[in-house]
Each structure stands twice: as C-alpha cells, then as structure tokens.
Amino acid sequence: DTAVSQTPKYLVTQMGNDKSIKCEQNLGHDTMYWYKQDSKKFLKIMFSYNNKELIINETVPNRFSPKSPDKAHLNLHINSLELGDSAVYFCASSPWDLNNEQFFGPGTRLTVL
Amino acid sequence: SQQGEEDPQALSIQEGENATMNCSYKTSINNLQWYRQNSGRGLVHLILIRSNEREKHSGRLRVTLDTSKKSSSLLITASRAADTASYFCATPHDRGSTLGRLYFGRGTQLTVWP
Known part of the structure; x- marks a missing residue:
C-alpha cells in the first residue's frame, strides 16, 4: 500500500552509462516531482509534471529527461552519467493546489563510479 | 530566492x-510546511501552518509562524530517540506561474540521546 514508490532503491553504475529511475504514485495526485538531494542534504527540485505536462524544468543538464506516460507515473532517464550525478533522487507527488503538501518516495541512491 | 533556512544546523539533546x-x-x-527525514528515507510531511495562523499543534509538535519576521519555529516536546532525524521547513510559491514549486531549507539534524 506504498503511496509513492521508486525503483530501484540503489543504483551503482559506471560513468558514461545511461540509466532510468521509475516512480509511481497511487494517491490520485495530479502533480509529480523529481528532486535531487546532495551529500549535504540540500534538496533541489529538478522537474515537475502536472497531468503529464511539464510545468517546472529547473536548470538541469539535458542529459536528464523526465517522462510521464500517465499522471500516476514519472520516470527519470539520465544519459551519459557523470560523477557529479551521484546523489539521492526523490520522487514526490501532490494535489494541484496552493497547499502543495508533498508526499515523497523512499529515494534512489545513485552512485556513479 | 524564496528558500527557507533552518537554524541550528544540528541539535543534540x-x-x-x-x-x-x-x-x-x-x-x-x-x-509554511515542516517535513521530517529519517536517515536513508524520504521526507514525511509533519504539519502545515497557513499565513493567517500564528500557532498550530499536532501531538507533541508545536509550530509557530511570524509573518512580520518571516520566521517559523518547530517545537518537539518530550523528545524521544525515535525523533532523531533531519527536519526541513518548506514554503510553496504562491504565484500562479510557479505553482507547484516547493522551496526547502537545508534542514536541522536532530539527535536525541536515550
């Protein structure tokens, strides 16, 4: 009955590889997000989708491409991985309202060697 | 930037x-919202206080908001070892053009010793 789920939980890969992280929410929310949390725990938004439409696209390298096949799923594909991409990536969802209370997934720890 | 900043960075009690x-x-x-993050886990929403509220309670949590000083505080009473976590404040942008954006601070790492 997990509300926001992400796979995989851990991802270890070599520089230059392409990888994907999947996210699904069963809360019926309209909006989904990807955040990156660095080693100092700073949480920065990367992307946001509302009803499969991209609404927030922060200054993120174009090696990162989000895909939303439906409003319950938001996947993150990363091309040509670099050492600096190592971080914990969190997916979140929220209703589309001004409260913007967000529900987070458990995170995916990406390590690029 | 509308980013919140928590203080202190670390607290041990x-x-x-x-x-x-x-x-x-x-x-x-x-x-303004407060979230908790246990080690190795995602963030969990704790409490939301609206701009027209000055204080709000939820169990052992008490949140205050002073919009004139642009500040908020989170008080955890009678702390337990299980309260050990990082605590983040977050503010949503209230303008339509950036609806959905939530700004997080860098968090306070709370350690509660048995």
Whole structure:
C-alpha cells in the first residue's frame, strides 16, 4: 500500500552509462516531482509534471529527461552519467493546489563510479 | 530566492527534553510546511501552518509562524530517540506561474540521546 514508490532503491553504475529511475504514485495526485538531494542534504527540485505536462524544468543538464506516460507515473532517464550525478533522487507527488503538501518516495541512491 | 533556512544546523539533546528548530524565509508565503527525514528515507510531511495562523499543534509538535519576521519555529516536546532525524521547513510559491514549486531549507539534524 506504498503511496509513492521508486525503483530501484540503489543504483551503482559506471560513468558514461545511461540509466532510468521509475516512480509511481497511487494517491490520485495530479502533480509529480523529481528532486535531487546532495551529500549535504540540500534538496533541489529538478522537474515537475502536472497531468503529464511539464510545468517546472529547473536548470538541469539535458542529459536528464523526465517522462510521464500517465499522471500516476514519472520516470527519470539520465544519459551519459557523470560523477557529479551521484546523489539521492526523490520522487514526490501532490494535489494541484496552493497547499502543495508533498508526499515523497523512499529515494534512489545513485552512485556513479 | 524564496528558500527557507533552518537554524541550528544540528541539535543534540537528551530524551525527555524539548527541541526547538527555527526557519527563516525571504518572501511572502501562503503557508509554511515542516517535513521530517529519517536517515536513508524520504521526507514525511509533519504539519502545515497557513499565513493567517500564528500557532498550530499536532501531538507533541508545536509550530509557530511570524509573518512580520518571516520566521517559523518547530517545537518537539518530550523528545524521544525515535525523533532523531533531519527536519526541513518548506514554503510553496504562491504565484500562479510557479505553482507547484516547493522551496526547502537545508534542514536541522536532530539527535536525541536515550
């Protein structure tokens, strides 16, 4: 009955590889997000989708491409991985309202060697 | 930037003591939220306080908001070892063009010793 789920939980890969992280929410929310949390725990938004439409696209390298096949799923594909991409990536969802209370997934720890 | 900043960065107390964390932000808000993150886990929403509220309670949590000073505090009373976590304040942007954006501070790491 997990509300926001992400796979995989851990991802270890070599520089230059392409990888994907999947996210699904069963809360019926309209909006989904990807955040990156660095080693100092700073949480920065990367992307946001509302009803499969991209609404927030922060200054993120174009090696990162989000895909939303439906409003319950938001996947993150990363091309040509670099050492600096190592971080914990969190997916979140929220209703589309001004409260913007967000529900987070458990995170995916990406390590690029 | 509307980013919130928590203070202190780290707080270490004994079980049973109260823990107070502060958050300051920069521009107008319609609400402020506090989240908790246990080690290795995702963030969990704790409490939301609206801009027209000054204080809100939820169990052992008490949140205050002072919009004139652009600051908020989170008080955890009678702390327990299980309260050990990072605590973040977050403010949503209240303008339509950036609806959905939530700004997080860098968090306060709370350690509660048994």
